[in-house]
Amino acid sequence: MTHLLILDRDGVINxxxxxxxxxxxxxxxIPGSLEAIARFNRAGYTVVVASNQSGIGRRLFSLRALGSIHARMRRELAETGGRIDAIFFCPHHPEAGCTCRKPQAGMFREIGERFQVDLQGVPAVGDSHRDLLAARSAGASPILVLTGKGKKAADTARAEGVPVFANLAAVADALLGH
Known part of the structure; x- marks a missing residue:
């Protein structure tokens, strides 16, 4: 059985x-994040990124620039023995009204369809309330990390019963054991 793990990018991985x-x-x-992904890979997880990238819609950077960011991320991850199996992103401006931008669940549904997996119980790690909302509305199990913007969402996450961890390495410790 394949285990799926969905990660936000900014504030979770970097x-x-x-x-x-x-x-x-x-x-x-983020220190320890690449090693954590490699640990998930070794444990048999398929690791997928789901990231809002409205900087494209805001014309702050191009798709080509995003591609080079992801190439660097994949290269540095490979150096630690890890990999990301797929990257999903929403390039739209927040006012575009798309269904893929978190907190909407469109990106998560697309991941479920692409991997032919019911997202029920699939861990989805984010650093913002919108990450948690998108995961929950797609049936995944949201997890908050305190890196990135996570501290701002921690009280709300705890009140909603969402597990909160210091960082992605701590999530790996919890899900995989030390």
């Missing part, structure tokens, strides 16, 4: 920025 991550040079992994 450092977030209010000014957006606009180039590969600006992409910086």
């Amino acid at each position: 450092e977030d920025s209010d000014a957006y991550i606009k180039s590969a040079a600006e992409w910086r992994p």
